[in-house]
Amino acid sequence: MSPIQQLRLLINLARTDGTLDEKERQFIITIGQANHLLVAEILPLFSNAEEPVIPSGMTTEEKFDCIFSLIQLMKIDEKIYQNEIQYCARVASALGYRQEVLVELMLKTKVAAMEKDEIEALKKLTATYLLHS
Numbered sequence: 001m002s003p004i005q006q007l008r009l010l011i012n013l014a015r016t017d018g019t020l021d022e023k024e025r026q027f028i029i030t031i032g033q034a035n036h037l038l039v040a041e042i043l044p045l046f047s048n049a050e051e052p053v054i055p056s057g058m059t060t061e062e063k064f065d066c067i068f069s070l071i072q073l074m075k076i077d078e079k080i081y082q083n084e085i086q087y088c089a090r091v092a093s094a095l096g097y098r099q100e101v102l103v104e105l106m107l108k109t110k111v112a113a114m115e116k117d118e119i120e121a122l123k124k125l126t127a128t129y130l131l132h133s
Helices: 003-015 022-034 039-047 060-076 082-095 101-108 116-127
Strands: none
Touching: 003 022, 003 039, 003 060, 003 082, 022 039, 022 060, 060 082, 060 101, 060 116, 082 101, 101 116
16 A cells, blocks of 8 residues: 555544544654655645545555554544544455454554554454455
8 A cells, every 4th residue: 555545544534523633634744754755745635535545465564554553543632433433444344354353453552652562463463353365
């Protein structure tokens, strides 16, 4: 999945509750910059309502990165809305996960920085929910 596609998924999730707050916006910009995008390349995505497409052929690692960043974003404002959960469930399904993966990730994902071993454990756990890889 390209960084632009991932950012579009994140932006669409952030919009599901009707507002895109500054914490969500900053998180999305940070993800984009971590993927070597310039802020000038990221900002136009916020005004573009294009629905992202989940590409086929993603690796297990790419699928995890995608769903993990969605869960972090969902939790960033400390409010989780039903429509956010439904959006994440649709994306999880499109990525090839059983929807139960959301419960595990919502319980175990922290918005604050996580240790490398915590993330690795989550990757292994999440992989068990893949219907196909």
